[in-house]
Amino acid sequence: MSRLPRVLAAVAALGLLTACTTIPGTPVGLRQEQRGPVGAVPAGLERFYGQAIAWGSCESFATTTEQHLAFTKRGIECGRATMPLDYDDPRGRTVSLALLRRPATDQQHRIGSLLINPGGPGASGIEAAAQLGSLLRDSEVAERFDLIGFDPRGVGASEPQVRCLTDEEWDAERLDSDLDTSPEGIAQTEAEEKDYARKCAERTGKDVLSHVGTRDVVRDMDALRSALGDEKLSYVGYSYGTRIGTAYAETFPQNVRAMVLDGAVAPEENKLAQSQAQGQGFKKAFDAFVEWCVGRGKCALGNDPAAAEPRLKELIEPLKKEPRQLGDRKLSFTDAVTAVVQALYSEQLWTVLDTGIADLANGGGRTLLFLADTYLGRDSDGHYSTRNDAFRAIRCVDDPPVTDRDLLREADRKAREVLGEDSVFIAGEPAGVLDACAFWSVPHTSEPHQPKADGLPPLLVISTTGDPATPYQAGVDLARALNASLLTFDGNQHTVFLQGQQCVDERGTRYLVDLKTPEDGARC
Numbered sequence: 001m002s003r004l005p006r007v008l009a010a011v012a013a014l015g016l017l018t019a020c021t022t023i024p025g026t027p028v029g030l031r032q033e034q035r036g037p038v039g040a041v042p043a044g045l046e047r048f049y050g051q052a053i054a055w056g057s058c059e060s061f062a063t064t065t066e067q068h069l070a071f072t073k074r075g076i077e078c079g080r081a082t083m084p085l086d087y088d089d090p091r092g093r094t095v096s097l098a099l100l101r102r103p104a105t106d107q108q109h110r111i112g113s114l115l116i117n118p119g120g121p122g123a124s125g126i127e128a129a130a131q132l133g134s135l136l137r138d139s140e141v142a143e144r145f146d147l148i149g150f151d152p153r154g155v156g157a158s159e160p161q162v163r164c165l166t167d168e169e170w171d172a173e174r175l176d177s178d179l180d181t182s183p184e185g186i187a188q189t190e191a192e193e194k195d196y197a198r199k200c201a202e203r204t205g206k207d208v209l210s211h212v213g214t215r216d217v218v219r220d221m222d223a224l225r226s227a228l229g230d231e232k233l234s235y236v237g238y239s240y241g242t243r244i245g246t247a248y249a250e251t252f253p254q255n256v257r258a259m260v261l262d263g264a265v266a267p268e269e270n271k272l273a274q275s276q277a278q279g280q281g282f283k284k285a286f287d288a289f290v291e292w293c294v295g296r297g298k299c300a301l302g303n304d305p306a307a308a309e310p311r312l313k314e315l316i317e318p319l320k321k322e323p324r325q326l327g328d329r330k331l332s333f334t335d336a337v338t339a340v341v342q343a344l345y346s347e348q349l350w351t352v353l354d355t356g357i358a359d360l361a362n363g364g365g366r367t368l369l370f371l372a373d374t375y376l377g378r379d380s381d382g383h384y385s386t387r388n389d390a391f392r393a394i395r396c397v398d399d400p401p402v403t404d405r406d407l408l409r410e411a412d413r414k415a416r417e418v419l420g421e422d423s424v425f426i427a428g429e430p431a432g433v434l435d436a437c438a439f440w441s442v443p444h445t446s447e448p449h450q451p452k453a454d455g456l457p458p459l460l461v462i463s464t465t466g467d468p469a470t471p472y473q474a475g476v477d478l479a480r481a482l483n484a485s486l487l488t489f490d491g492n493q494h495t496v497f498l499q500g501q502q503c504v505d506e507r508g509t510r511y512l513v514d515l516k517t518p519e520d521g522a523r524c
């Protein structure tokens with residue numbers, strides 16, 4: 001989660017194929033392996049569950065400048081898995097999922113594969129696995145598991161991609177703040193949202209958009225589990241990745257070995273409730289940032305915590321009328337707000353945010369523009385990843401659209417009541433404006449609900465007290481719903497596992513390796 005307001009028919013017991021088999025005739029530079037099928041295999045899907053995967057260089061999988069650098073590192077390999085676009089028509093069109101693997105460093109004591117999803121929705125799992133693999137090189141997790149990142153269908157290097165806007169259109173979109181509250185302005189904003197939905201349908205295809213949601217992703221994960229040679233799934237999901245994990249647990253409870261769900265998305269909340277909780281979460285994170293900043297004795301927002309948000313508002317308000325020219329780029333009002341949100345995801349970015357605010361006050365703005373670019377997936381060459389297009393497409397099929405303008409106006413009223421009339425964290429589109437999902441070309445395939453998954457093994461949910469994007473209580477509620485163990489982290493950041501917090505990492509590692517959950521009430 002990252003954006004503010006704007007069953008089974010048959011079992012194949014083919015244990016003889018669990019060992020890795022090399023396929024003759026593999027193209028030069030690739031090493032083709034067949035480890036499946038393993039475990040439960042739904043009737044009609046045998047070729048997907050038992051498919052061979054060709055592993056080789058990751059260089060051709062890079063879709064951004066940053067990935068080109070990350071994917072040249074030693075010790076990683078990439079491949080592709082084929083899945084049916086529509087699981088009700090397994091003989092029809094297929095999609096190709098991009099995979100990245102860092103093999104377990106202790107193959108003799110290897111437990112299996114550990115699938116990783118970084119959230120979004122729309123974030124690249126292969127990029128996340130490459131980054132984590134470098135950080136965890138000497139860890140027990142890296143010793144005992146093949147780290148597997150996958151770009152979900154429609155995302156990143158998977159094919160086909162969800163693509164709605166060109167790079168030039170994204171640049172233009174960022175300069176159009178859509179803050180006109182007149183009837184004409186609201187009509188124009190809605191027309192732009194409708195046009196966005198049209199472009200997504202034309203450029204991606206309705207058939208693809210119909211099948212990019214979580215419902216289909218979890219079926220891909222189960223086929224991957226088998227193709228990778230694992231009878232049971234081991235999984236780490238961050239943020240929206242917790243929704244994927246929860247849906248998998250509901251759909252395939254008998255196939256779960258272990259799951260770490262970090263930064264839970266509240267599965268029963270609709271988009272309006274999630275948006276309101278996020279607004280409050282980012283306001284809480286901003287207050288923590290201000291306390292830290294003022295405590296340093298020199299803060300770009302001054303020395304009075306009560307005056308910090310009004311001062312920030314004062315600095316960015318002029319950008320509504322005229323974006324700031326920065327060479328051949330411009331910093332818009334929405335970019336400035338996006339930059340603040342990006343920096344509030346982690347305490348590690350607080351110094352950068354303070355520098356950016358000081359830069360803005362002194363007539364600059366490049367630091368904030370950099371933060372906004374990072375959030376929106378724009379690289380140094382001006383190329384945008386598909387992350388934000390995929391984000392909207394997946395959200396539009398994962399949840400029912402909001403088409404009642406009165407509900408939107410009421411949500412805006414409540415947000416202003418809680419956060420304050422002039423809060424930076426309700427700086428979205430005018431109240432009552434329908435978003436692109438209201439005009440989406442295909443129906444939604446999931447909806448919020450209280451999860452129920454009988455027969456699960458013990459799971460681990462990690463929730464951070466000061467998480468701005470997925471508030472702490474959502475993790476408490478998810479752990480209760482799944483009868484999972486809850487590990488609380490006292491901190492101000494979005495997700496924490498395998499990110500250098502020793503207390504959390506040790507307990508999570510013991511769970512993944514030994515299936516030992518932390519004690520009740522555990523905190524780090």
